[in-house]
Amino acid sequence: MKNQQFVMTGLGRMELQDCPMPVPAPGEVVIEIHYVGICGSDLHFFRFGRIGSKVIDRPFVLGHECAGVVTAVGEGVSGFAPGDRVVPEPGVPCGGCALCRSGKYNLCPDMRFLASPPNDGCLRRYMAYPARMVFHLPDAVPLLYGAMAEPLAVGLHAARMGRAGLGKSAVILGGGPIGMMTLLACRAMGVTQVIVADLFEKRLENAVRLGAQETVLASGTDTAEAVLERTGGAGADLVFETAGSPVTLRQACRCVARGGRIVLVGNQTEPVTLDLMPLMVREASIHPIYRYRNLFPVAIEALAAGRIDLSLAEPSIFPFEQSEYAFQYTTEHGQSIIKSVIELVPENRTEVVSQ
Ligand SMILES: [Zn+2]
Ligand SMILES: [Zn+2]
Structure with a gap:
């Protein structure tokens, strides 16, 4: 097994690079990532290199919406085993501050969020991640839609x-x-x-x-x-x-x-x-509103129960190798595409947009 990631090397540019295979630290799981959604914020970083005060000033990995399968489990982790289908929530709050303890962890001042500088994102084959922010995805929900739980959580938070x-x-x-x-x-x-x-x-x-x-x-x-x-x-x-x-x-x-x-x-x-x-x-x-809180389980449950049908969003799928093209294409077709998703490991699907 080898690990690879797409690294943003300049404005509008991205290249595939080998990177170390992650080893799970205590409390972490390693996830083989199958799908990565392209978010508006990813596109903004890709085009402009910054969002407000958040500036990308080094080769950087984008992507914060993903789903995949657990391949390794670190010390002290319970409830996860290799082979589990999962969705990581992209923000890891400190867990100890007053806001975290009140449940409003999205407002934690020490939040570490994927693909928000200085933290790299998940456009890579394998990623180690704190198990406390990882959720099981029922078999009934395709991993493709698991990767869309994140923007759905934004919508749910707005509606709430x-x-x-x-x-x-x-x-x-x-x-x-x-x-x-x-x-x-x-x-x-x-x-x-x-x-x-x-x-x-x-x-x-x-x-x-x-x-x-x-x-x-x-x-x-x-x-x-x-x-x-x-x-x-x-x-x-x-x-x-x-x-x-x-x-x-x-x-x-x-x-x-x-x-x-x-x-x-x-x-x-x-x-x-x-x-x-x-x-x-x-x-x-x-x-x-700022991001979302406590809504990944709600989003996943709604998908599993068929209360929300993400197939209606007709996501556009791109192969991992064409990630740079996927970003460029999505930038140019923003008026028609609801969601672009990069596929690293196909799951019983066919129609893939190809260059
Ligand atoms: Zn997003
Ligand atoms: Zn906190």
Whole structure:
């Protein structure tokens, strides 16, 4: 057995390199990685070498969404054995600080997160990982979808923070990958009416396939007005801003219902000017979210029970050897691809995108 990894060696460039075979430290398992999803953050690092203050200044391994099979178990690990199908959660919190102990470990100041500098990612054949952040994947769930549990957890966290439930209406501003995961989460959690708005027709088609009842083509339309119209003038109980744009954030403030909740999912990287008066008179609130917490088991359970069907997302699959191409292709086709996933070890599947 030998280990290999794809290393980002410059902007828009990546190469395959041999690397040491990991040995599990106490508390760790070694995972043979079968699938790695390409996340928006991976693409951003690939193109620009940085996200805000997080800068890549050395050869770097991307990828934080993965699933695979345990091949070795370190000292003191119980509950795992070689051959187990697993999904690692990409963030390892300290486990001891007040936030960790309160359950809000996603806010841990000492979080180590895959593919977030200085920590390398998982675009490699084998990885040692703390067993306490690894979850079993039932046989009923393909490893391909196990690798998509991470973005799904983001969608579930957004829906939870918006207090999704029966009888509610929701609008998702932005039909990209995270918007689509939020849509799946809202539908699974019983939200009655889900509207998706985006600038691109193709993304709205995806949204309808994934369960949106209504869509708004945002180009040349006042999205907030359109949402008010589709909700009988009341506005949406939940407004998810997933585009990370000041424009959609302002729209969110205009189309949220009285007593409603705006959830900030997309990264607002620029300062933004807001008219807060519409929120005041409606007692509407804004909830920024950061990643997710305690939701991998929920995501995996929902997949196993068939409550969420990721096949609807029609992921695009690329072979490991073509990882660089996969990143380039996904960058160029961001408007049509919901999710790109790199395949290292095929699992009963056929249609693979090839160069
Ligand atoms: Zn991700
Ligand atoms: Zn902590």
